[in-house]
Amino acid sequence: MKKLIALFSASLITANVSLAQFGPGGPGGMGGQRGDNNGRPQTTQKAPSFNIEGNAPKGNSKVFGFIVDESVSTAIEFANVALYSKETKKVVDGTIADEKGKFSMNRVAAGEYNLVISFIGFKDKSIEVKVEKGKDNDLGVIKLSQSVKQLDEVTVTAEKAMVEEKVDRLVYNAEKDLTSRGGDAADILRKVPMLSVDLDGNVSLRGTSNIKVLINNKPSTIVASSIADALKMIPADLIKTVEVITSPSAKYDAEGSGGIINIILKKSTLQGLTLNLDSGVGIRGSNLSLNGNYRQGKLGVTLGGFGRAFYNKSDVTLNQTTLRNGVSTLTNQSANAFDNGLFGRYNLGFDYDLAKNQSLTASIAFGTRNFSRNQDFTINQYSNNVLGSTSYRNVDSRDLSNSVDINLDYIRTFKPSQEWSVSGQFSQNKLTNNFFTDLLGNSQELVSRQKNLNKNFNNEMTLQTDFQTPIKQNQMFEVGLKTVIREVNSDYQYLIANPTGSFSTDARNPAGLLNYNQSIAAGYISYTYTTKNKLTFKAGSRYEYTTIDANDQKGKITIPAYANLVPSVNISKSVGKSSTLKLAYNNRIQRPGLQQLNPNYNASNPQSISVGNPSLKPEVSNNVEFSLSTNIKKTYLNISLFGRQTNNSITRISMPSDTVIGAIITTFQNIGKEQTFGTNIFGNFFLTQKWTINGGVDIFYNYLEGQQTGLNGLSSKISNSGIVVSGRLQSQISLNKGWAVQAFGGFRGNRVQLQGTQGGMGMYSVGVRKEFANKKGSLGLAAENFFGMTMRSTLTTPQFNQEMFNKLYNQNVKLTFSYKIGKMKFTQAKQSKVKNDDVKSGGDNNN
Known part of the structure; x- marks a missing residue:
């Protein structure tokens, strides 16, 4: 389905395509689409294909490379790659990068070309490529800079679901919650599947309060002292998502018998x-x-x-x-x-x-x-x-x-x-x-x-x-x-x-x-x-x-x-x-x-x-x-x-x-x-x-x-x-x-x-x-x-x-x-790697 989305945006290279209303996630990360059961975005729009010149010559040379976001050095999944002939100014070949940002065109004829890379939320990038017969062209790592266009210039129709399931966690999109605005984090967590929060703010997951709560993937001593007190310190308006990890991998600390709750605050973008x-x-x-x-x-x-x-x-x-x-x-x-x-x-x-x-x-x-x-x-x-x-x-x-x-x-x-x-x-x-x-x-x-x-x-x-x-x-x-x-x-x-x-x-x-x-x-x-x-x-x-x-x-x-x-x-x-x-x-x-x-x-x-x-x-x-x-x-x-x-x-x-x-x-x-x-x-x-x-x-x-x-x-x-x-x-x-x-x-x-x-x-x-x-x-x-x-x-x-x-x-x-x-600006903020997931929260407040 991601490929369909990528093909749809690829058509912007050769056609005047108008996108409908843009959802809350931002175009850079495709957050506006409804997630499927693996956290992948879905769309119902039909995907046009590249307008490739019908009589374009084919050869035996290969052009390949990796595409990354220059601000965070992470791969850009399914970016669009088009190869233009310098002579005719028309597209002679095209492809889509994979999940790792890698792309490859394997039957390119000798000649001079302009390689154009594009993706929603990023500036188009053009690279001159000279292809010799029988020789491969390794373009290495290609970095795209993010677009600073206003939101109202690009819009998408679908709404992000309130709850999404990814490979290793369930994600509650708290930024879509209207009724908890003006409240605190406890008001948000009461609505998250599998969680239960009592009147004092004490949290349990599937019946146990033996859990670990992180804020932006990081621990805090205030959380270690009392989860209930920590939740009162966080306004609901600042919470972007709540992630519930019921089966943490070995990368996480061994603490938290019931699992891990990761509260992601809204990042400045x-x-x-x-x-x-x-x-x-x-x-x-x-x-x-x-x-x-x-x-x-x-x-x-x-x-x-x-x-x-x-x-x-x-x-x-x-x-x-x-x-x-x-x-x-x-x-x-x-x-x-x-x-x-x-x-x-x-x-x-x-x-x-x-x-x-x-x-x-x-x-x-x-x-x-x-x-x-x-x-x-x-x-x-x-x-x-x-x-x-x-x-x-x-x-x-x-x-x-x-x-x-x-x-x-x-x-x-x-x-x-x-x-x-x-x-x-x-x-x-x-x-x-x-x-x-x-x-x-x-x-x-x-x-x-x-x-x-x-x-x-x-x-x-x-x-x-x-x-x-x-x-x-x-x-x-x-x-x-x-x-x-x-x-x-x-x-x-x-x-x-x-x-x-x-x-x-x-x-x-x-x-x-x-x-x-x-x-x-x-x-x-x-x-x-x-x-x-x-x-x-x-x-x-x-x-x-x-x-x-x-x-x-x-x-x-x-x-x-x-x-x-x-x-x-x-x-x-x-x-x-x-x-x-x-x-x-x-x-x-x-x-x-x-x-x-x-x-x-x-x-x-x-x-x-x-x-x-x-x-x-x-x-x-x-x-x-x-x-x-x-x-x-x-x-x-x-x-x-x-x-x-x-x-x-x-x-x-x-x-x-x-x-x-x-x-x-x-x-x-x-x-x-x-x-x-x-x-x-x-x-x-x-x-x-x-x-x-x-x-x-x-x-x-x-x-x-x-x-x-x-x-x-x-x-x-x-x-x-x-x-x-x-x-x-x-x-x-x-x-x-x-x-x-x-x-x-x-x-x-x-x-x-x-x-x-x-x-x-x-x-x-x-x-x-x-x-x-x-x-x-x-x-x-x-x-x-x-x-x-x-x-x-x-x-x-x-x-x-x-x-x-x-x-x-x-x-x-x-x-x-x-x-x-x-x-x-569609930038993913860098987060700390420290995750102390190992201390049980305090008891109930029954004064």
């Missing part, structure tokens, strides 16, 4: 000195983004930043019963919560072409998070069904962080698809998790004060090198080495004071610390082979060796070093013209994240306390997946079956407190095992050329098995299981004069936990957008969750029962505005 503005104002959230770009010759510079503020209200009701020493304590707790957040991220980057086949890329990004929650608690406690006490407290929680990510990449291209890279990254995140409490009497008078001060530090240094080379035309070999040095520190203390006095150390909660140093050495090898009958086989293996040096206030924590050999196999087979079968297996590991390790005793909610476990070990999982994707006329359908078994699964465990009456303490432990088996079904339907509907359902069975302390103080095996169902449906209509309407609805069923269930939730929204000024600007209006939502979660053990209701007043109406200044 503007020529000269330009500015992009994106903004949104809503009832519960507002955002502002400014991005500037300067590109001249070999140098490109980008400078940008965005900020987002949100505000929300919720009511939480907690009912729990604990049993200690024969005494039953019933706690009824209610709390009104007000959340306020201010998030920002600012970046400076440049890329420079050192030579024709060498480039240097560098970037620095700063992130900031300022999240506060104010809660008014009313707590009634009953001892053996008799009211024993009523207490009131006001809690002010502060979650602050400042992060920096610095990347430097050197890439050398020897020939198309053969390259060597050296990459380095320094990443740092300083976090503060404090809370301040006022304890009040029955008359709301101040009785005492308490505060918990907790400072955290996360530091990473990464160095890696990668090499890939094609073998013939159907094979690829990849190899690489990587080392990561990670440092995690936590320093915490509790202070108390009477209403008029100064703060002093709380003897009941002594100060503590955690120093945690982790070093990882890794290497991988990968081989890809494609047969003539469209069977692709990709196999590889990755070896990682991890050493840990840790201590707390009590002394050294003994955590032995461990080694992991992680194999992966991916097989795909094209069936017919529009279907693909895939079979994949991989072995993955999951290291604990900062919030799971942090031993700080977080009692901001005195009846629901959380504390980390610095002795956690990594979990290991085996994953298998089988899928079928197909195009049936205007319908795309994907069906996948998957299974996963995880040993030493890192899981939340709750138990009654020994010191706080009626309270429950939650920590993390390596339980015995976790098994998940299920299916994903997703479809994308083009009802008309301008009306699409896509949706899907996820169904899986979850089984967990671990240890629990009983009433007799002895540990015993427990288990829990259940079926989880989630789904989503979205529709978009493109109207005349730049108008578009979109609606979305989705739900997530109750999730199985070892000791109970976490409540399900539903989301819905509708939005409208008007594009103006030749698509340089847009104005939109969206509304979501008109009635708010309520989540119910339960925990049940022989020692306690807990039921929590969380009512969120998240009704929202938002107005969005965006505008672009500048000329389009």
Whole structure:
């Protein structure tokens, strides 16, 4: 099908061809076409052929070469090549470059010619060629420069699909999502097939939260600390695509037992000195983004930043019963919560072409998070069904962080698809998790004060090198080495004071610390082979060796070093013209994240306390997946079956407190095992050329098995299981004069936990957008969750029962505005090679 598209554009050499309306992807990459099941563009336009002179002489000489994009030194697939006679000025031969950018004309007669190369989004290039009888002409690598024509000069009819499947991943085109504008990344991820996001922004993939999230193929310490916090820092308007990689190859870090989510932000593609503005104002959230770009010759510079503020209200009701020493304590707790957040991220980057086949890329990004929650608690406690006490407290929680990510990449291209890279990254995140409490009497008078001060530090240094080379035309070999040095520190203390006095150390909660140093050495090898009958086989293996040096206030924590050999196999087979079968297996590991390790005793909610476990070990999982994707006329359908078994699964465990009456303490432990088996079904339907509907359902069975302390103080095996169902449906209509309407609805069923269930939730929204000024600007209006939502979660053990209701007043109406200044340049921005995919995200935020 790509050849048909290429032939169509080739006709521009000899005919006046008018193209219809251009889609959102840009002409350089053919992003405007709907993708097929392998991510290849499709079109329904008829393809004219070259107008070759009928009596052109034929010879025995050969003219060949490679065509690449001069800005990124990558092959230009299916570029058009025409050979003109200097004497007659007519085309005597023509061909199309293959997927590697290679072209060849084998029966060229002796003479003088002009070789003209063209492709949409690039400037035509003409080369004088003198052909001698019986001699071959190797033209080497030919570089095309990109066109800087305005978008309205070339247009294409088809729309890019909301969801596309490529050989190794599923891609959600978030830039087409109207209803999430003015929101954050969590709002986008809730609509991505196979993903589930709860109210706090915690993400799971096919039932597991043990995943790795990358931003532009790169890790960040803010993501390593908490995925939920990182998602709040990214406005939905800046997200171009979300890639879901369920079976990563050996090139990726072995971490993330459930897979990898790669969030691709919109890259600046503007020529000269330009500015992009994106903004949104809503009832519960507002955002502002400014991005500037300067590109001249070999140098490109980008400078940008965005900020987002949100505000929300919720009511939480907690009912729990604990049993200690024969005494039953019933706690009824209610709390009104007000959340306020201010998030920002600012970046400076440049890329420079050192030579024709060498480039240097560098970037620095700063992130900031300022999240506060104010809660008014009313707590009634009953001892053996008799009211024993009523207490009131006001809690002010502060979650602050400042992060920096610095990347430097050197890439050398020897020939198309053969390259060597050296990459380095320094990443740092300083976090503060404090809370301040006022304890009040029955008359709301101040009785005492308490505060918990907790400072955290996360530091990473990464160095890696990668090499890939094609073998013939159907094979690829990849190899690489990587080392990561990670440092995690936590320093915490509790202070108390009477209403008029100064703060002093709380003897009941002594100060503590955690120093945690982790070093990882890794290497991988990968081989890809494609047969003539469209069977692709990709196999590889990755070896990682991890050493840990840790201590707390009590002394050294003994955590032995461990080694992991992680194999992966991916097989795909094209069936017919529009279907693909895939079979994949991989072995993955999951290291604990900062919030799971942090031993700080977080009692901001005195009846629901959380504390980390610095002795956690990594979990290991085996994953298998089988899928079928197909195009049936205007319908795309994907069906996948998957299974996963995880040993030493890192899981939340709750138990009654020994010191706080009626309270429950939650920590993390390596339980015995976790098994998940299920299916994903997703479809994308083009009802008309301008009306699409896509949706899907996820169904899986979850089984967990671990240890629990009983009433007799002895540990015993427990288990829990259940079926989880989630789904989503979205529709978009493109109207005349730049108008578009979109609606979305989705739900997530109750999730199985070892000791109970976490409540399900539903989301819905509708939005409208008007594009103006030749698509340089847009104005939109969206509304979501008109009635708010309520989540119910339960925990049940022989020692306690807990039921929590969380009512969120998240009704929202938002107005969005965006505008672009500048000329389009079809340049693919260079990305860092560093991908730290190995740290498990933090736990849920259940304060």
